[in-house]
Amino acid sequence: MQEIEYIKQEALKILAENDFGSSYVKIFGKSGVFTQAAKKIKDVPEKNRPIFGQELNKAKKEIEQLLLEKRTEKSTRPAIKIDVTAPGKKRELGHLHLVSQAISEIVEIFNKLGFTLQSYPEIDWDYYAFESLNMPASHPARDEWETFFVKGEKDPKYGNLVLTPHTSNGQVREMERAKKPPIRMLNISRCYRRQIDISHTPMFHQFEGLLIDKKVTIGDLKGTFDYFTTRFFGPERVTRLRPHHFRFTEPSFEVDVTCGICLGKGCRLCKAGWLELGGAGMVHPNVLSSGKIDPKIYQGFAFGWGIERTIAMKTNLPDIRLLYQNDIRFLEQF
Numbered sequence: 001m002q003e004i005e006y007i008k009q010e011a012l013k014i015l016a017e018n019d020f021g022s023s024y025v026k027i028f029g030k031s032g033v034f035t036q037a038a039k040k041i042k043d044v045p046e047k048n049r050p051i052f053g054q055e056l057n058k059a060k061k062e063i064e065q066l067l068l069e070k071r072t073e074k075s076t077r078p079a080i081k082i083d084v085t086a087p088g089k090k091r092e093l094g095h096l097h098l099v100s101q102a103i104s105e106i107v108e109i110f111n112k113l114g115f116t117l118q119s120y121p122e123i124d125w126d127y128y129a130f131e132s133l134n135m136p137a138s139h140p141a142r143d144e145w146e147t148f149f150v151k152g153e154k155d156p157k158y159g160n161l162v163l164t165p166h167t168s169n170g171q172v173r174e175m176e177r178a179k180k181p182p183i184r185m186l187n188i189s190r191c192y193r194r195q196i197d198i199s200h201t202p203m204f205h206q207f208e209g210l211l212i213d214k215k216v217t218i219g220d221l222k223g224t225f226d227y228f229t230t231r232f233f234g235p236e237r238v239t240r241l242r243p244h245h246f247r248f249t250e251p252s253f254e255v256d257v258t259c260g261i262c263l264g265k266g267c268r269l270c271k272a273g274w275l276e277l278g279g280a281g282m283v284h285p286n287v288l289s290s291g292k293i294d295p296k297i298y299q300g301f302a303f304g305w306g307i308e309r310t311i312a313m314k315t316n317l318p319d320i321r322l323l324y325q326n327d328i329r330f331l332e333q334f
């Protein structure tokens, strides 16, 4: 029918020139082409009315289908035009955790002095953590390490298993591995103690140095610490040795570094100008004997320092627990 064809063509033209919403109104709305066409049925000769109605419905369905396709096509099309010349979005890059950064830096500094990194167990026998270090079973000095013990069978020679409370468990292990001096070991590992406050975490890291050779003196020990301090903290910071007591070194020291805020004058953070870095001393002859090294021929020095404390001292961190709270606002500052 010509009239129907004419209506269809009009609807197709509207579809081509308009978006979905306007096309719908112009084709099926109150004054739309199909509504107007339906009103004209009464003008069609009576005998032609049924066929006119059928054809009109057929055309309506076809146009409805096309309109539906237009809507789908619109919703899958991107809302914004792509500007291919616009610069790309930069992805934010993460970085190593402060502890990992400090470990790399420490390894590099001690490598330059000939110390090589070794790795010893984090869960170790009582023998290596205490007994071989001149701390026989039930010795009161063990209490200072506030140790976590692992439940289980006791080994007749090595005793219980413990979560290593310090990296000194690597000392006799290294002597057994190397068999003969010279030894220059760096042992970095996680340590565990029942402690938590602004300067203690239950899990922390220590780095342990052990140097054994002939004619090793306290001067070598002090020189090594000065070298480390200058490299790690900067030339304006200095170290000092304070007498202390450890069962596995004789003499023993606590090593202090001048405070990063007041540089030794004394301030609210450090009180007297110094911050404690860790313990150190000349290896005790009994420990050398545990490692089957003759103390009459060889001497050595050892030290064990906390990595989290070292970071705190470098960045003037008020509370080392911040390092383990996974707060991105804190971590991304470094």
Ligand code: FA5
Binding pocket: 165, 166, 167, 168, 193, 195, 199, 200, 201, 202, 203, 204, 205, 206, 208, 246, 249, 276, 277, 278, 279, 280, 281, 302, 303, 304, 305, 306, 307, 308, 309, 310
């Ligand atoms: C020791 O652990 C000795 N093994 C160090 C040593 C090694 C002495 C070799 C002589 C020869 P101390 O308990 O003081 O010592 O711990 C050494 C350092 O580890 C501390 O100064 C501190 O920097 C760090 N440290 C200890 N406990 C914690 C803790 N809970 N959280 C964070 N850091 C800690």
